Structure formats: C-alpha cells, structure tokens
Amino acid sequence: MQSVICLFGAFIAAAVFHPGSCVETVIGLYGETIEVPCNNGTNKPDGLIFTKWKYVKDDGSPGDLLVKQAQKDEATVSATDGYKSRVSIAANSSLLIVQGSLADQRVFTCMVVSLTNLEEYSVEVKVHKKPSAPVIKNNAKELENGKLTQLGECVVENANPPADLIWMKNNQPLVDDGKTIIITSTITKDPVTGLSSTSSRLQYTARKEDVESQFTCTAKHVTGPDQVSEAETFPIHYPTEKVSLQVVSQSPIREGDDVTLKCQADGNPPPTSFSFNIKGKKVTVTDKDVYTLTGVTRADSGIYKCSLLDNDVMESTQFVTVSFLDVSLTPTGKVLKKLGENVTVSLEKNASSEAKVTWTKDNRKLDKLPDFSKLTYSDAGLYVCDVSIEGIKRSLSFELTVEGTPRITSLTKHRSNDGKHKVLTCEAEGSPKPDVQWSVNGTNDEMSYVRGKATFKLTVVPTKNLTVSCLVTNKHGDDAKEISVFSLFEEDTSKREKNEDGAEQAKVIVGVLVGLIVVAALVGLTYWLYIKKTRQGSWKTGEKEAGTSEESKKLEENNHKADV
Incomplete structure (x- = not known):
C-alpha cells in the first residue's frame, strides 16, 4: 500500500512543501515493497537517453542507486550499500524497494535525460507500521x-x-x-x-x-x-454499610416446617461470619451466612435478628410468623337420630389468622348449615366442614342418619296407558327403608327410595270390585291404607267416564236430583187438589168466600207447608 501526495499551485492534498520545488510524498508499509513513482509515469520524453535514480544518504551526501538506458531492457544497479540487493526499476520507471523499513524514510530523486533536456523529480518516502493489538x-x-x-x-x-x-x-x-x-x-x-x-x-x-x-x-x-x-x-x-436478614423458607411457615434465616451484608469482600439473635438467644455462625430452625411450632413466632460478628450495632430484623390451625367439631362420625329429634352442631377453631369455613352435604356446597332443631328425613346425609387459612386446611365430618316409623303419605290408582291394567301407587316416608305388602297379588313395577321417601307401584288386573290395602313396615313400626278398585269388566259394560271416582259421584248426584224433582211434583199436585176442592165447596152452597181471621191464618200455614 502506498500513497502519493504533491503540492501543485492552489491544489493541496496533505502535501509536504519544499520551497522552489514540488516534492511528492509516498507512504509505504513496513516490510512490504515500496513503489516510488518517477513524475507519476510521465517520464519518457522524445530522445530519451537514460533514467537514473539517486538518493540522499544519512550523512547528506548523494548516492546512486541504478541507471536504465533507454535502448536496454535491464537497469544497471550502481548502489554499493544495503540498497544493492533491494532496488529495481519498473516498466513505468518507478523505483521499487523491497522489504521496506524505517531506514527508507528519505528523499529519492528520479533524473530523466534526453537529447534536449534533463529533468529531476524528487519524492519523499515515509514508512508506516500498524501497531500490535493493545x-x-x-x-x-x-x-x-x-x-x-x-x-x-x-x-x-x-x-x-x-x-x-x-x-x-x-x-x-x-x-x-x-x-x-x-x-x-x-x-x-x-x-x-x-x-x-x-x-x-x-x-x-x-x-x-x-x-x-x-x-x-x-x-x-x-x-x-x-x-x-x-x-x-x-x-x-468497600466496608459493610448495610446488613439484611431474609427468611428463605417457603411461605407460609407452618408448624413442623424447617425455617432458614439468611444474613447478608453489602461489604466487599462480604463478611463470612455472623451473629443470629434467636428470640433473645445469641448464636454465632462461622464461614456461612445461614441458620436453620428445625420443626418450628407456634411458640417460635417472634422477632429474629442478625448482625456482623464484630459489630452488633449493624443489624437487621425480621418477624417470623408460624401459621397454625386447630379445629374441633361436635358431633363427628356416624350420628343416629329419630324423626323430630334435634342435633346441636358445634365448631371450635383456633388459628393464626382469620379462618374460612365451608360446609358441604353429600358433595354439594351449602350456603349455611341447616336448622337441626326438628329433624326430618331430608336432613340425613354426609356433612363435611372445611376450615382453612393460607397454606393449611382441615376437614371434619359427621354422617347423620334420621330414622322413624313409616307413614303412608299417599295411595292412588290410575288406569294404564293401554287401558288393560290398574296401577296403584303407595308413597310413604320412613327410615330405615320400609318394606311394602299389598293385600292383592300383582306385578311390582317400580320402587324408589330417596332421602327417606319411598315409592311403591303395583300393577293389577281386577276382575271384580276390590278393596286393596298397602302396608309399609320397618323396625320402628308400620302403617297401612286402603283404596277401592273397580273391576275392569264392570266399567266396560257401563258408560266410561274419564275416571272411576267421577262416574260414582255422577250417579249419586243424578239420584238426588231425580228424588227432589219427584217430591216437588207431588207437593205441588197435592196443593192444587186441595185448593180446587175447597173452592168447589163454596160454590155449591152459594156462600160467600169468607172466614174468620183464624181460619185464614191456618189456611196460609197449610199452604206454606204444602210449598215446602
């Protein structure tokens, strides 16, 4: 790499100026070949005889380097010092210096001789070397x-x-x-x-x-x-300016947990030994910054401190809270009660913070616990109480069973959809689950028992009018009820109503109405005949229709009785 710099009149390109002449500056790289141009290549005038390169030695005296005759291909090296083996001439008459060094930082002159003229061109060489990496x-x-x-x-x-x-x-x-x-x-x-x-x-x-x-x-x-x-x-x-105590255990801390306290200081190098104040008791640790409390209890809640081993004043404080939850429930386990009795439920709790209480019955959440002052069969079930604070949960339960003598609440009948059977339904309450006995034979179609309520169904084909009884029993007692069932064949011979009860009531009503009409007709006929007979007698005697006031009053009473 090289750079050529020259000063021409008003054009300046970082040139080095020598009064009365133009000196080009060439920058070469250390250890590489330096090319020194001869008039920038314009160095072959007409009648060229030879080109000569010379330089200024360290002591200021001139020295020759080489001469190139115009009619010859090779140049003649005339240098006798270190340049003898390092210089040559290029085709454009530039001087070539191999293995450039700082010793080559000097002025070189190119002399061009022709038949008509002699020109000299001076060039200053500077050598740059990139430094090693810092x-x-x-x-x-x-x-x-x-x-x-x-x-x-x-x-x-x-x-x-x-x-x-x-x-x-x-x-x-x-x-x-x-x-x-x-x-x-x-x-x-x-x-x-x-x-x-x-x-x-x-x-x-x-x-x-x-x-x-x-x-x-x-x-x-x-x-x-x-x-x-x-x-x-x-x-x-730098010295320690602040001490910090940290509780590195998982939060919340529960009874039985291990609690690790870590003491840190901002000095550098950091301190390696500390003093821990464990609720008033001083504990020293060396070559570590932690202290562990094993199996803590609620009594371990309180203020903890740590400080530098050689400076108790520089300390840090933390309050440690050990969470706990104590719960007792009355009653628990299996609870057997009779219908109508009462149960008192008592929940006692002792906790490190406000506890949350939820109740479920047979896995269904309750808004509140039912009133057990007078038990019903529907009150029976598994009651679970969940009491919790952050990180701790307790579950307690009791299973309530309500027993009593069965009682029939309903006994009904209806015709089957195909009209060929009668279906009797007996509904009862009781616990334990009651058994059923029917007074007639039939097909037990269906039975269910949910929350103390039992439903029994019997399908029969009555060939005559019957009185059917339903008897329900368990270990506490029994209950029975009867119902009239009409024959299917009798109903087929008479005009069918929508249901048997309606037909029977219609017959009674019709009979009463017919009787009242007959009685009224007889009373009216009797009154008419009486009046007629009375009037005919008066007409026969020719007497005036007159009478005493007592007779008139009695007549009116008789007429009134006849109207009734």
Whole structure:
C-alpha cells in the first residue's frame, strides 16, 4: 500500500512543501515493497537517453542507486550499500524497494535525460507500521472504594508513527482530571528497527458501582482501524454499610416446617461470619451466612435478628410468623337420630389468622348449615366442614342418619296407558327403608327410595270390585291404607267416564236430583187438589168466600207447608 501526495499551485492534498520545488510524498508499509513513482509515469520524453535514480544518504551526501538506458531492457544497479540487493526499476520507471523499513524514510530523486533536456523529480518516502493489538498489563488485584489506585498499564508495540492510547470505561473515554483519574503515557523507540511502542498507565478512583464496570484500552493509528483490548473487570473493596436478614423458607411457615434465616451484608469482600439473635438467644455462625430452625411450632413466632460478628450495632430484623390451625367439631362420625329429634352442631377453631369455613352435604356446597332443631328425613346425609387459612386446611365430618316409623303419605290408582291394567301407587316416608305388602297379588313395577321417601307401584288386573290395602313396615313400626278398585269388566259394560271416582259421584248426584224433582211434583199436585176442592165447596152452597181471621191464618200455614 502506498500513497502519493504533491503540492501543485492552489491544489493541496496533505502535501509536504519544499520551497522552489514540488516534492511528492509516498507512504509505504513496513516490510512490504515500496513503489516510488518517477513524475507519476510521465517520464519518457522524445530522445530519451537514460533514467537514473539517486538518493540522499544519512550523512547528506548523494548516492546512486541504478541507471536504465533507454535502448536496454535491464537497469544497471550502481548502489554499493544495503540498497544493492533491494532496488529495481519498473516498466513505468518507478523505483521499487523491497522489504521496506524505517531506514527508507528519505528523499529519492528520479533524473530523466534526453537529447534536449534533463529533468529531476524528487519524492519523499515515509514508512508506516500498524501497531500490535493493545494489551492491559500489570492489572490491579482489586480496587478500593474511594482510593486512587493504579488500575493497569496499556501497551502497544512496533508502530510507526507512534500510536495513541485511550482508556475507556463501559465504552466511554476516561479523561485525566489530575485527581480521581490520572493517565500517564510514554513512547519508546526500538534502537534497531526504529519502531515505537506506546504505554499508558491509568490511576483510577473506584466507586462501589464500578464492581460491574468494564475497562478497555483503544489504540488509534493512521493505518486504522482502531484496535480495542480485552475488557477487564476489577473487584471493588468497600466496608459493610448495610446488613439484611431474609427468611428463605417457603411461605407460609407452618408448624413442623424447617425455617432458614439468611444474613447478608453489602461489604466487599462480604463478611463470612455472623451473629443470629434467636428470640433473645445469641448464636454465632462461622464461614456461612445461614441458620436453620428445625420443626418450628407456634411458640417460635417472634422477632429474629442478625448482625456482623464484630459489630452488633449493624443489624437487621425480621418477624417470623408460624401459621397454625386447630379445629374441633361436635358431633363427628356416624350420628343416629329419630324423626323430630334435634342435633346441636358445634365448631371450635383456633388459628393464626382469620379462618374460612365451608360446609358441604353429600358433595354439594351449602350456603349455611341447616336448622337441626326438628329433624326430618331430608336432613340425613354426609356433612363435611372445611376450615382453612393460607397454606393449611382441615376437614371434619359427621354422617347423620334420621330414622322413624313409616307413614303412608299417599295411595292412588290410575288406569294404564293401554287401558288393560290398574296401577296403584303407595308413597310413604320412613327410615330405615320400609318394606311394602299389598293385600292383592300383582306385578311390582317400580320402587324408589330417596332421602327417606319411598315409592311403591303395583300393577293389577281386577276382575271384580276390590278393596286393596298397602302396608309399609320397618323396625320402628308400620302403617297401612286402603283404596277401592273397580273391576275392569264392570266399567266396560257401563258408560266410561274419564275416571272411576267421577262416574260414582255422577250417579249419586243424578239420584238426588231425580228424588227432589219427584217430591216437588207431588207437593205441588197435592196443593192444587186441595185448593180446587175447597173452592168447589163454596160454590155449591152459594156462600160467600169468607172466614174468620183464624181460619185464614191456618189456611196460609197449610199452604206454606204444602210449598215446602
């Protein structure tokens, strides 16, 4: 890689100016071939005789390098020093110098001789060398909070020109302020190669927040790009300012649990020994920061403390609550009662916090417990009481059985859908489940027993009018009831009503109505004949229809009786 820079009148491109002449500047890379141009390639005028390269020696005297005759293909090397084996000429008359070094930083002149003219073109050569990657050495083992300490030394080697070093913290440059940040840089040159090494020492006043800070060193050089060292972190030492006590056990803490107390301090390095105050009793732990209470009880609830081993004033406090729940239920287990008796249910609880109580009956949630002052068969069932606080749950139960003498609540009949049978239904209450006996034979179609209520069904085919009884019994007693059942054949010969009870009632009503009509007709006929006879007698004698007031009154009474 090389760069050609020149000054032409008003056009400036980072040139090096020599009064009265134009001197080009070529930048070559260390260790590589340096190409020095001869008038930028415009160096073959008409009548060219030869091209010659020469240079200025270290002592200021001129020295020849080589000559290239126009009519010859090869150049003649005239140098007798270190350039003898390192120089050659290119087709465009450029001087080629292999294995460039800092010794090649000098002025080289190209002389072009023709039949009519002689021209010289001077070129200054500069050699650049990219530095090695920056490395942070002599690192501090730790930094102390608030104390100015040498953090480390950043070094880059073998550069030309020397590299610039910049210290960075978390990718932000550090600026020397002469107090909390002091940066000292030095440059040394290798006496053999002439290459430069740069070192930079950083003195830094750390803070506690720097425990996570990353420090790097950036090397800037004209050859670019920037090179960055590996990041370094440093432990920051500072005294303890705060102690913290933590309860690391699972919450809530219940009786029987193990409870671990952990004491932490913000100092660095952190303390390794602590004192625990276990409800007034001091316990010391060494090389650890925890203390475990095994199988705690409700009596272990209270205030716990921890502190530094050598400083009881710097302490932390925690209140530990051990949750507990005591529950008793009366009654429990199996409870047998008779119909109409009462049961008193008592629930007692003792808990570390407000307890929640729920009741279920036969797995169905109850809004509240029923009133057991007068038991019914429907009160029977399995009652479960769940009492809970956070993390603890207790379940208690009792199974209530209500027994009593069976009682028939209903005895009915109806015709089957096909009209060929009579179905009798006997419903009863009782516990234990009652047995049934019918006074006639039939088919027991169906039986159910739910919550003290039994339903029995019997299908019969009556060939004559019957009186059927239903008898229900259990160990406490019995009950019976009768019902009239008419023959299916008798019903078929008469006009069917919708049901037997309706037909019988209709017959009675019709009979009564007919009797009343007949009686009324007879009374009316008798009254008419009496009146007629009385009037006919008066007419025969020719007497006036007259009588005493007593006779008239008696006549009216007779007439009134006849109307009834």
